[in-house]
Amino acid sequence: MVEWLRSGAVVECDNETAVELARAVGWIRHNLEWAGMRINEEKSQWEDSQAGNESALHSRCLQQTAVRMEEEDSRCTEVAPSERNGLAPELLEKTGYMLKESGRGGFSGERGAMLEDLERELSRAGRTDLMGVARSALEGCVASSTLKNYSGADRARRRLAAACGLEEEADLSLCLFVLDAMAKKRSKSTIATAIAAFGYSRGEDPKESRFGPILKAAMRTAARSVPVSSHPKATREEVESILRWGTREGAGAADLRIAVITLFSFGTLLRPSEAVALKREDVSEKSGVGEKLILGVSVRSAKNDQEGKGRTSYFSLGPGSTGRLAWLRYSQFLAERSAAYLFPSINSPDTPVKSNFVRKELTRACAAAGIDRLIPHSLRGGGASASIQEGASLDQVQKRGRWRSADGMTPYIADSIETQGGTLSF
Incomplete structure (x- = not known):
């Protein structure tokens, strides 16, 4: 119906018909939006079937559907003037296709009115060029x-x-x-x-x-x-399995890359969005005790870092470890390609991989390494749980993982004797 209306098939209709059509279109678009959000929440929770192929097929179908919805959303939201001319004005207004010319830039209410006042005052002062700065200030906060x-x-x-x-x-x-x-x-x-x-x-x-x-x-x-879904927590053994697979003889660059993403996500409790945004300059190296190599990973802007101060988390690689071998080989791979991002696209070194791509690659790596399916947040939760089991305090893990509060961290911590501080004896 959306495409039919946009095609210009309806140019005249009475007001009652316009209202009904607009309402129908609105409901269709709202339900598609809701379905798309449900897909984003649920597409990562498919468990492998006994055959192993059915869930992969489901996952691919869900991801393709989500992509189509995103593309359709952009087409429905950004309507060209030539397309808008085919619709009756009252229908355009009721279906939300009318462009707002108020200059509020997405702001309304008191904030929108304030921007309008500011624009008038700046116009009198001959400095309307500062309106963009004002909007950037509001958006940048x-x-x-x-x-x-x-x-x-x-x-x-x-x-x-x-x-x-x-x-x-x-x-x-x-x-x-x-x-x-x-x-x-x-x-x-x-x-x-x-x-x-x-x-x-x-x-x-x-x-x-x-x-x-x-x-x-x-x-x-x-x-x-509303129950909170708990994702599986990755273990050291599972991470080690992926690292061995990624550094095996004949492993491709993509295999090595997802292995190192797994290593960094587990070691510094990275969110998927944080991992793909990392640049090579965000990683520092220094020597530790016992010939260990300590890597510092600077997360420039975490999801909850509203002030953009950035945080640095650390993990170490022992001499002769699979993790150290993976990092050495991957560092050489990056140097040969002169890539700016830490995890670039194989075919386009100047472009980082996307979060959804990391999810798919991790699924592939788990299947190839012979372990149960993990999602990126499984690595974050597994690293947090392993840190506590090895003696780190909850406060230390909260800082390492860049959680704003202990409540936000709790779902990521696996229940174990160590994470609960031992047992109560009688």
Whole structure:
């Protein structure tokens, strides 16, 4: 229906028909958005079937569907003027295809009004060139990954509002989205992101609005009622298996690369987004006790590093270890290619690999190494659990893994005698 409307098939219709068509299109797009988010949450949780092939097929289909949805989303959001001319004006407005000419750049409410006032004042002063700086300042006050999450959440809220015939900027649209998310058993993080995104764009605290009590209650209820899925924790033995496979005779460059990604993710508790963003200059080497090689990995901007201060985590490689051999060979590979990124594309050295690609490569490595399937966060959780088992405190592991709070770290820690500080004796 979206393609049919965009084709210009409808140029005139009465107002009632326009409303119904707009509502139908809105619901279709909202449900596609919701399905896409569910795919992103669930596509990594397929367990291998006895045959081993069925889950791989499912995973590939899910990933292809997610890619198609992302492409369709960009086409539906960015509509060329020639395409918009084929639709009746009232239909364009109700389906959300009208471009906003207010110059607010994604901001609304008090923050949007403030930007409009600032633009008028700067215009009188002859310095409208500073508007871009002002918007950059507002956007730069949060991490880029957070801004991306805000954008996705705000898009989903607007689409649901349009589907229900509500004003996209009304506080009711946020309340509607939150209640709809609860009805669909979405996680607390989904609800929290939607609330934070709405507050960021408007410069107001949604929890202080007329629907504030409902939003606060929704946060508490979602935290209790929506179960948190726990991913498997990688063990040292599993990481060692991947390293042996990646450094075997005849191993390709891609095999060695995913082996080193596994090593770094386990050793410094990297998030997938942190791993793919690393550059060669972010890794430092120094000698340790007993001929150990200590690697320092500087994470320039973690997901929760809103101020962009960066953090450095360390791990060591013993003499003659498989990990040290993998790093030595991989360092030579990087030097030969003059790559800027630590984990570049094989065919394009100036381009880093993507998080989704790392997930697929790790699945391939696990199958080839003969171990159970792991996901990138399995390495982060496994490294955290191993650190505690070897004597590190919870506070030390929290710093090493760049967690903002102990609550955020808890799901990554495996239950064991060591991680619980031993046993209580009688």
